[in-house]
Structure formats: structure tokens, C-alpha cells
Amino acid sequence: MRHCFGLGVLVSLLWCGLSPAFAATQLHAARSASGLQEVAKGSDAEVRTFEPSSNVGHVFSLDRADGSGRYAFDNFSIAHEPRAYRPDVGALDFVYHNQEEMTRYLRETVARYPNLTALYSIGKSAQGRDLWVLVVSASPYEHMLGKPDVKYIGNIHGNEAVGRELLLHLIQYLVSSYSSDPYIKWLLDNTRIHILPSLNPDGYAASKEGTCDGGQGRYNSRGFDLNRNFPDYFKQNNKRSQPETEAVKDWISKIQFVLSGSLHGGALVVSYPYDNTPNAIFHSYMSQPSLTPDDDVFKHLSLTYANNHGKMSRGVACKTASPSFENGITNGAAWYPLTGGMQDFNYVWHGCMEVTLEVSCCKFPPAYELRKYWDDNQLSLIKFLAEAHRGVQGFVVDPTGNPVERAQLKIKGRDIGFTTTKYGEFWRVLLPGVYKLEVYADGYVPKDVDFMVVEQHPTLLNVTLQPSKRTTPNLVQQYPAPSINKQPTLDTVAALPTGAGLPSVEPDRGTVQFPDSGAGGASTRQPPVQRPTLVEAPVAHDAVGKQDRLIFTV
Numbered sequence: 001m002r003h004c005f006g007l008g009v010l011v012s013l014l015w016c017g018l019s020p021a022f023a024a025t026q027l028h029a030a031r032s033a034s035g036l037q038e039v040a041k042g043s044d045a046e047v048r049t050f051e052p053s054s055n056v057g058h059v060f061s062l063d064r065a066d067g068s069g070r071y072a073f074d075n076f077s078i079a080h081e082p083r084a085y086r087p088d089v090g091a092l093d094f095v096y097h098n099q100e101e102m103t104r105y106l107r108e109t110v111a112r113y114p115n116l117t118a119l120y121s122i123g124k125s126a127q128g129r130d131l132w133v134l135v136v137s138a139s140p141y142e143h144m145l146g147k148p149d150v151k152y153i154g155n156i157h158g159n160e161a162v163g164r165e166l167l168l169h170l171i172q173y174l175v176s177s178y179s180s181d182p183y184i185k186w187l188l189d190n191t192r193i194h195i196l197p198s199l200n201p202d203g204y205a206a207s208k209e210g211t212c213d214g215g216q217g218r219y220n221s222r223g224f225d226l227n228r229n230f231p232d233y234f235k236q237n238n239k240r241s242q243p244e245t246e247a248v249k250d251w252i253s254k255i256q257f258v259l260s261g262s263l264h265g266g267a268l269v270v271s272y273p274y275d276n277t278p279n280a281i282f283h284s285y286m287s288q289p290s291l292t293p294d295d296d297v298f299k300h301l302s303l304t305y306a307n308n309h310g311k312m313s314r315g316v317a318c319k320t321a322s323p324s325f326e327n328g329i330t331n332g333a334a335w336y337p338l339t340g341g342m343q344d345f346n347y348v349w350h351g352c353m354e355v356t357l358e359v360s361c362c363k364f365p366p367a368y369e370l371r372k373y374w375d376d377n378q379l380s381l382i383k384f385l386a387e388a389h390r391g392v393q394g395f396v397v398d399p400t401g402n403p404v405e406r407a408q409l410k411i412k413g414r415d416i417g418f419t420t421t422k423y424g425e426f427w428r429v430l431l432p433g434v435y436k437l438e439v440y441a442d443g444y445v446p447k448d449v450d451f452m453v454v455e456q457h458p459t460l461l462n463v464t465l466q467p468s469k470r471t472t473p474n475l476v477q478q479y480p481a482p483s484i485n486k487q488p489t490l491d492t493v494a495a496l497p498t499g500a501g502l503p504s505v506e507p508d509r510g511t512v513q514f515p516d517s518g519a520g521g522a523s524t525r526q527p528p529v530q531r532p533t534l535v536e537a538p539v540a541h542d543a544v545g546k547q548d549r550l551i552f553t554v
């Protein structure tokens, strides 16, 4: 396999007609991945080699490692599909759980699985209910160097209750399968999964089981639609920011999430950014797609969910009067434009690939139907998260090997940027192809790096920046505006959290540390200027089972 891999890289490079220097780097990378020990210097890049299974941390001078000796993709040695879920009888029934019951379940889970779970609250709802997040991971309390953090958010609309219960069952499935299912073990060994079952517990409390339609309980207790309450890329959002929204903004400014799904009900489709469009009035009469520069990736992520779902990809309309969606996916604005949605905010401000998962035609179906919804969504929920392991990831370091924090990155041709964490990490979900990474950091010479992404495994790309004598010039020039005619306003930029230090979330127990993701602390984070260029991440789930991977340092 490894020999085939190396040859495949060479053939691909020849076919693509890449520059000899790049080809040499790539070929060298292939050799490195095959275990050959060799150091070479290209015309414009230094290639360092190391054993694929070694702890890459020694390459850099990092102030913290995960301490386990594992790194990045060392555990890509398992090739399995997730196994069928065998309910952990007695642990979680297929019934709805109110705030108190949900809290009890989450606490009991942490008590039963202390090595796999951590519970924290990102804040409180307007009526004072905790917004619980349960982390499921082999490293629940600490960011794993080089490995992505991902999240699911449920119940942002309080009366859309299926997603809330699906996420509780997902937790149960993950913790109870870790020791018996190699796929789940791989996923939790290489990913930190943050699950927020209910972002709108007040709305949920005002909702009624058996109510399929309508708006009772949709909004928070002050009457605000939380999925219209975020800063917007295209339009000024004058809605007063709500505590639940503020909690999410604070949360995702401190943890660099690579991938995210927000669970809704009332339709059966995956909707992907953009939700809004520069000319929404016109679009409201004739909905047109509003596509991101990462449209190929968003379509792929959406199809991953729909195709693994029991019925979503058939695209059958919920009702005769409802729209049907080809393959079970749609661009958000093509369905209907909206201002202040959460997924556009995640993507534009934080480089997090978030999609909206509409998982039930009935918003709050009777509890006896929950098992059916779980059966339909179980595989989708798992396979979607594993997509965080597709594309490119790596570190940006200085010549001495120290990480470069908040370096600004962009894939050429994709004008939504992202940044490195305080450990110099970055991730970006990309489909197979040849790309150019543009790297800028204050005080360093900008650098462009060619790289390739393949289907079978993530590409590890490490970038060394050389110091410059003067600081990087105006970032606006470095990041030309996307081909959209509106920049975020200063008001929306100012709305970003600027608090200092690590998360001010409340631990559930006195001893619980807030799981620090390694994202840049807010104290060092500057609000985006002119256009947000933030966080990012990922790499490929079908990489499971592939020991080979591209590893090259530039």
C-alpha cells in the first residue's frame, strides 16, 4: 500500500504538470511517509522528515503536548464502519428529557465514563438554565495537539426537539461503543466532540410534545429567534444579542472548531452556507443560491450526512406543499434567505464548516417515534463528524520551531480565511486536488505553499515562516475581498467577544477544568478588521484504515 501510495503521488504530480520543486517536495513527502530517512532541501523549501508514527511534537518547541505520546494521525490503523448501536438498556430511554432530566443524564454519564467525557456549561439561558456541553473524547479535558475539535448543537429552536434527543443518544452511543467498536475508538482517539444538546432550553420548556408545526417554543424566552441573532456577513443585524447567542459566540471564539452541525426540525434536508445573500429582497421572490468559495466542500459534507441517513437523500417532500430537495441537500439561501443565522457566522468569522441538519418533518413528534429517528440518523451523525479528518492540517512555525499563533491562512481561490491556534495548528477540510496555501503573519515574510490532498488520508503540511524586518503590510491587501459585494460592518465586528483569558464557563464540578482547545485566547485575539479571517480545521474520515499519509514540512 505504501509503495502504491508513493507511486500514485508521483503519477499524479506528473499528470498535474506541477513544478519540479513541488514535485520533489511531494515525492520526498511520499518517501517520508514510507519511512525512508532522508533530508533534502528544495529550491524554496526545506523538507524535514520524521517517522510517520513518531510524536511530531518533538519537531517543535511547544509549550504543551497531550502527554499521551500520541500525535495527530498515529491511530489511523483501523478500517471499520461503525457498528450498529446496541442501546445501553437502562441508561437512556427513547423519551424526551426536560432540563432537569437531561442534566441528570449528563452528570451520570460523566460519572460512569470519567475518562471519555467532561461536562461544562457555556453560560445560561435568559431564564437561567445552563447551556450544557458534554465533551466526548479520549482526551475530554484537554485539547489534543494537532487533532480537531468538532461540535453539534441541538434545539436552537426550542420546539424542534428531535435533535436534542438524538444528541443525547449520540453521547450514549459514543461512550458505550468506545471499548468495543474500533471505528468509534479511532474517532474519539483523534477528535474532541463537543455536544450541546439544547441551546434553547427555555423555548423547549414552552413547547409541547406532539406539535409538528407552528412557532410555540421556537424562540427564546424573550421572543428572539436565536438563529437570526448572530452577526451577518451580508447585512446589518440589528437584533439585540441574546444570552444564548452571546454564549455561543464566546464559546467558538475560544475553541477552534473545525466542523459543526446544528440540528433542527420541520424538514428533512441538510442546508449549507450561505444562508444569506447580498440582495435578499430580490431573492425572497426568486430564491437563488448564495454560494461560498468552499461550495464543493459544503456539498460534500451535506451529502455525507444525507447519504448515510435512512431516507434523507431520497429528497421526498415532507408534505405535498413542501419543497423537495434533490439528494436531500440545499444551499441555505436557495431554500430561503435569512439574516443572522448561526452557520454563516461559524464559517465566515471562525472558519468552522457548519451546516444545518433538518432531521424531522415533525418538529416535536411523539416520543414513541424517537427510536426511528435515531435509527435514521445514527450513521449520519458519526460519519459527518469524521469528515473533520479530511483535507489538510499542520503547523506554522518560525525557524526555531516555535509555533506562530494567529497566522492568517487562505487557500488560494477561496477567500474565506482561517488562522492558526496558539500552538500554530491549522486545519482545512478540502476535497482531493492540488491547492496553494497562502500564509501571512505579522513580522514574517508571507509564504505560498503548494500541496496536494488525496482521498485516502489527510495531508500534513508544516510551514516555516522567515522573520521579516518590517511587519506585514495592510491585511486588506493580503486578503482581497471575496466576490461578494458586502463586507461585515464595523458594528458586527464590534459585536465579537473581546474578553480576556480562557473560557469563563462554569465547570460542573469544582475540579473540572474547562477543556481548552488550544485556540488562541481571547486576550490575544483581535477583532477581524475589514473581513474576518479565522479559525479552521480538518482532515478525512475514510482515512481510517490508511496508515499512509502525506507528511512534508515546508
Ligand SMILES: [Zn+2]
Pocket: 157, 160, 264, 265
Ligand atoms: Zn429550526
